Amino acid sequence: MIPPQFEYFRPASLPEALALLSTYADDAKVLAGGQSLISLLKLRLANPKYLIDLGGIGGLNYIRKETDGQAERIAMGAMTTYAEIKGSSLLQSRCPLLPQTASVVGDVQVRNLGTLGGSLAHADPAGDMPAAILALGAELKAVGPKGERWIKAEDFFLGFYATALSPHEILTEIRVPLSAKRKSAYIKAARRPSDFALVGIAVCLEAGQGGTCERIAVGVTGVTDKPYRAKSLEAKLKGKKLDRETIEAAAPAVTEGVDVIGNIHASADFRSHLARVYLYRTIQAASQS
Amino acid sequence: MHRIKVTINGKEYEQEVEPRLLLVHFIREKARLTGTHVGCDTGNCGACTILFNGKLIKSCLTLAVQANHAQITTIEGLAANGLHPVQDAFLEKFGLQCGYCTPGMILNACYLLQSNPQPSEAEIREALEGNLCMCTGYQHIIDAIRYAAERMKQSGTVQL
Ligand SMILES: Cc1cc2nc3c(=O)[nH]c(=O)nc-3n(C[C@H](O)[C@H](O)[C@H](O)COP(=O)(O)OP(=O)(O)OC[C@H]3O[C@@H](n4cnc5c(N)ncnc54)[C@H](O)[C@@H]3O)c2cc1C
Numbered sequence: 001m002i003p004p005q006f007e008y009f010r011p012a013s014l015p016e017a018l019a020l021l022s023t024y025a026d027d028a029k030v031l032a033g034g035q036s037l038i039s040l041l042k043l044r045l046a047n048p049k050y051l052i053d054l055g056g057i058g059g060l061n062y063i064r065k066e067t068d069g070q071a072e073r074i075a076m077g078a079m080t081t082y083a084e085i086k087g088s089s090l091l092q093s094r095c096p097l098l099p100q101t102a103s104v105v106g107d108v109q110v111r112n113l114g115t116l117g118g119s120l121a122h123a124d125p126a127g128d129m130p131a132a133i134l135a136l137g138a139e140l141k142a143v144g145p146k147g148e149r150w151i152k153a154e155d156f157f158l159g160f161y162a163t164a165l166s167p168h169e170i171l172t173e174i175r176v177p178l179s180a181k182r183k184s185a186y187i188k189a190a191r192r193p194s195d196f197a198l199v200g201i202a203v204c205l206e207a208g209q210g211g212t213c214e215r216i217a218v219g220v221t222g223v224t225d226k227p228y229r230a231k232s233l234e235a236k237l238k239g240k241k242l243d244r245e246t247i248e249a250a251a252p253a254v255t256e257g258v259d260v261i262g263n264i265h266a267s268a269d270f271r272s273h274l275a276r277v278y279l280y281r282t283i284q285a286a287s288q289s
Numbered sequence: 290m291h292r293i294k295v296t297i298n299g300k301e302y303e304q305e306v307e308p309r310l311l312l313v314h315f316i317r318e319k320a321r322l323t324g325t326h327v328g329c330d331t332g333n334c335g336a337c338t339i340l341f342n343g344k345l346i347k348s349c350l351t352l353a354v355q356a357n358h359a360q361i362t363t364i365e366g367l368a369a370n371g372l373h374p375v376q377d378a379f380l381e382k383f384g385l386q387c388g389y390c391t392p393g394m395i396l397n398a399c400y401l402l403q404s405n406p407q408p409s410e411a412e413i414r415e416a417l418e419g420n421l422c423m424c425t426g427y428q429h430i431i432d433a434i435r436y437a438a439e440r441m442k443q444s445g446t447v448q449l
């Protein structure tokens with residue numbers, strides 16, 4: 001399959017990329033790892049006249065720890081690859097949910113090129129990283145012609161491949177708060193290794209006094225037109241002891257208010273069932289992490 | 290058109306290309322190295338796998354213009370001085386039938402053995418997730434990679 005014709009730019013700096021984007025916005029697309037976009041071009045599902053390759057811009061590829069007063073956080077450049085996230089010893093020790101999630105995306109080759117920024121901006125309704133980013137309460141930095149702004153992960157995903165980014169903006173950084181008490185896990189149900197998730201659940205929790213759950217955040221992917229935070233479920237579990245009965249009683253809320261997808265891979269009923277089962281398994285795994 | 294310079298297996302290729310040209314087509318049709326195959330053309334099968342600046346990637350999901358100034362190794366590059374030990378092991382252990390997936394499988398195995406010279410069977414299976422084989426059922430491929438690891442340990446071969 002041959003992509004449609006387009007003009008190609010490889011800017012050497014972010015301001016240069018932004019200038020190109022504001023000139024060509026509606027007819028342009030930025031290219032990161034290409035692991036989704038190049039397929040979309042071949043299928044003619046994307047037809048940009050101009051392709052702006054972010055690969056020549058230095059300084060969009062990093063994983064570092066930052067301190068803001070008492071608070072610590074991780075900052076990652078949008079062009080950081082899955083393989084770099086998987087292999088980062090800083091993340092493995094301070095935020096293991098990210099390497100754990102990155103390691104179940106696609107295969108070795110896809111992880112060597114696919115980027116964190118690309119996976120979030122692409123907003124596949126079954127993407128893995130979005131679930132983790134939601135559960136971690138991340139913030140995303142968008143830079144455009146009018147300057148920069150921070151978008152909360154829970155406000156970022158709007159629908160089927162749609163995000164809060166405007167066509168003039170580039171996602172440049174993802175910031176994740178750190179917490180010493182946080183336990184976490186991501187588990188996905190897929191038909192085969194390297195397939196997209198039928199359902200993927202990311203859980204972050206903090207234990208309080210007497211084994212109760214003081215904080216819990218649940219990111220869900222694969223279930224509907226976008227990855228989302230299961231807020232009504234979180235409210236049902238917060239402050240409780242997370243035993244089997246409690247989780248099972250609350251579990252239907254994981255898809256509350258959500259239009260569950262049914263397709264050839266799994267009916268809406270089966271997907272809802274998977275979401276409840278994987279919720280339980282992921283909470284168990286997080287508690288024991 | 291864009292003028293690009295790409296080094297493949299140590300040899301430099303300079304060409305005018307259309308931006309939409311896929312890297313796999315550059316390798317096969319411009320550099321005339323047809324060991325890299327086009328299989329599914331959707332990034333799933335891994336027949337077009339190459340090493341790009343030392344990283345294992347699928348060349349059907351990359352544009353040739355992105356490879357300007359890159360160093361690429363294809364299957365032909367492994368056999369510069371006789372067959373590579375991984376190639377030998379695939380022959381010895383019948384790690385192929387029709388051969389279509391073999392170049393990708395062998396490059397994947399070389400990439401794995403570079404960072405993990407003695408992989409377990411489970412690690413080999415995980416590493417091969419992005420390379421599909423329709424003939425062998427994978428067992429002989431896995432046997433070949435284990436055999437290559439063993440032989441390379443004994444002879445102290447550097448992998449690439
Ligand atoms: C075989 C295969 C298996 C896969 N399996 C999985 C899987 O199991 N789970 C999973 O989650 N994903 C999977 N993927 C998809 C993969 O995760 C993609 O890498 C990811 O969706 C896109 O990231 P990218 O860097 O390649 O972005 P690209 O493909 O380059 O871009 C994707 C989109 O995001 C936009 N974009 C990229 N970067 C930015 C930015 N910084 N700012 C603004 N917009 C931007 C682009 O314009 C484009 O619209 C798979 C892909 C393949 C080929």
